[in-house]
Amino acid sequence: MLEIVYGLQKFNEYVYGKTVLVETDHKPLESLFKKPLSSAPPRLQRMMLKVQQHDLVVKYKAGKELYIADTLSRSTGSDPAEEHEEQYEVHVIENIPVSQEKVMLFRSETKKDPVLMKLKDTVLQGWPTNRKDLDSELTPYWNFRDEISIVDGLLLKGDRFITPEQLRPQMLKILHSSHLGQEKCTQRAKSTLFWPGIIIQLKDMIEQCNISNRYRNAQQKEPMIPHEIPNRPWQKVAADIMFFGNTRYLITVDYFSTFIEVNCLQDGKAATVINILKQHFARLGIPEEFISDN
Incomplete structure (x- = not known):
């Protein structure tokens, strides 16, 4: 019914x-x-x-x-x-870590950027159903067209400012002003700014920076630290998710006997993993120590 x-x-x-x-x-x-x-x-x-x-x-x-x-x-x-019905307000700009001066600068430069103005008109009028019908200058924005919005005259991709071309070199320098490594600079960029190719341009800039290269942390070699072998089976258990092809599997291993349980996962939700582990614990007992990377 x-x-x-x-x-x-x-x-x-x-x-x-x-x-x-x-x-x-x-x-x-x-x-x-x-x-x-x-x-x-x-x-x-x-x-x-x-x-x-x-x-x-x-x-x-x-x-x-x-x-x-x-x-x-x-x-x-x-x-x-x-x-x-209860009204839900989403104040996007207030939650982005950018000063009001920068917001005003982005707003004024967006009006001067011809590509972003075309993008703005496309968002307001609606995207074409076929990528071939889109202006060639807007093709880099096609794959995430449903994440782009207009808030107070600013173009956003999710909660990140789409940066006008005139401001991009300046923003790259600000992102790398502390001479942080690639990972931290990338995280900083992903929290506030966006334009097509920003991560590649940022990595190229860091690789050419003499100061960053001079003080780059070298990977330290550490010996493998073995786990202490437990006194009985199923006293100490570890679990991890493995991908084989396009399928997820939950691997559960006993440290004492190296006995392995393999379970196919329909999805990666915590509830699904917990449900399978509960079945193992019901059959084999609750371990004293459970090890996972999450």
Whole structure:
């Protein structure tokens, strides 16, 4: 029997405590729900905040196969309960570690950048369905078009400023002003700024920096430290996730006997791993020590 639930309040009551499969014909949503909330554009963050209390599994399905949902999406009726729906505000710019002076500079330079103005018009008017119909200058932005939004005259990719071309050399110098290594500079860039090729340009700049090369940390050679062998089986157990092909496997090893348990994982969720480990512990006993890299 198919039960259709109308309104956000009734939906919350219906799915509370359940794992719900949501089928959508918007393929980018499938990948967006697997990423951190901050990587989504503000309009989608509001939607994701509303359903965050539920355990949703978003799966793509072609629109021609979503018969009932496609029909209901054309309904003009409204639910009175939704009139009192809680409003979710997403203040993106306030949470980005950038001074107001820099925000004003980005805003003014964005207006002068012809490529970003084309990008802005495309975001407002809607992206074409085919990549070939897109302006060649905007092709580098195609793969993450659903993450781009406009907030207070600024272009954002998730929670990162899309930097005008005139400011990019200056921003690279600021990112590497402390002469940090590639990893820390990359993390710093990923928290605030974006433009196509920023990571490659940043790495090239660091590799050519004499100061960074002079004080670069050399990898120290350390001998392997063996674990102490336990006194009995299943006293000390380790587990890790392994990929073979496109399939995940949970590997559980006993340190005393080197006995191995291998389990295929449907997904990488913690609940799935915990459920399998509980089955092992129920059969073989609870270990005194459990080792994992997470």
